[in-house]
Amino acid sequence: MAALKLISHKLCPYVQRAVIALTEKGVPFERIDIDLASKPDWFLKLSPLGKVPVLVVERDGREVALFESNVICEYIEETFAGIKLHPQDPLTRAEHRAWMEFGSAILGELWGLETTTDPKVFEGKRQAIAAKFARVEAALGAGPFFAGDRFSLVDAVFAPIFRYFDVFDEVADLAVFADTPKVRAWRAQLARRQSVRSAVSPDYADLLRAFLIRHDAHLLKLAA
Incomplete structure (x- = not known):
């Protein structure tokens, strides 16, 4: 299973979407909170828009950064087992x-x-x-x-x-x-x-x- 890191800000409602989806699926992840008023350079290299959330997925020895909360939620739904968070129809x-x-x-x-x-x-x-x-x-x-x-x-x-x-x-x-x-x-x-x-x-x-x-x-x- 892919190792996941979620780059986060404590107040961001879009981050909360991803956290809720991961929790509902029972997927382990590491949450890393940053200060959006002073964004670290490593984060800016990961996030094309400079926004959270960013989900970092480790696969085949490399890291893939997913951005935009709905995209992240869709990836979580499509990739991990557990309860279905989208309708089948x-x-x-x-x-x-x-x-x-x-x-x-x-x-x-x-x-x-x-x-x-x-x-x-x-x-x-x-x-x-x-x-x-x-x-x-x-x-x-x-x-x-x-x-x-x-x-x-x-x-x-x-x-x-x-x-x-x-x-x-x-x-x-x-x-x-x-x-x-x-x-x-x-x-x-x-x-x-x-x-x-x-x-x-x-x-x-x-x-x-x-x-x-x-x-x-x-x-x-x-x-x-």
Whole structure:
């Protein structure tokens, strides 16, 4: 079996996807956290985009660096035994891949939500995220996971999104999930999953709060 190293950052939600997929599959790996504000030269040589995650696979005496989280998750699914994280049906599988991309679009909105100092930009992002979750609500079935009883890569993508709100909710009620009961139930179910819980270090919440403070995030002003 290939030896795996996952180059990581403690706050990165895209890294969490890969960690969750590896954990669900029961695949051993070494996690190496780096500081994205001071990227080591060895990392820049590995990562064409200078971003995490990067999965380093040792094979035939050489190292192959895979980048982009969805590519890494697909490789994990196709290569390792264990539970299947994608549906067998090609059309359903393609649908799942599309929702994974939708999750990435939500993360794009979240970046603005957590870094902006502008109240108007913040509100625009909040409304955009709420609207996207309304679309997710319409796509969900009876649960407990995205595709019913089976945990999938879509769940691995959305779990890190929900984790942000565990910290945000301590500051203010953003009402993002006010009208999405299925999403709320899904969020709660994923929060209990061991692979999700173990995808971050114990200091995750403190690190995220510190990130918000460094960016003078408008979100923190809502606490008053």
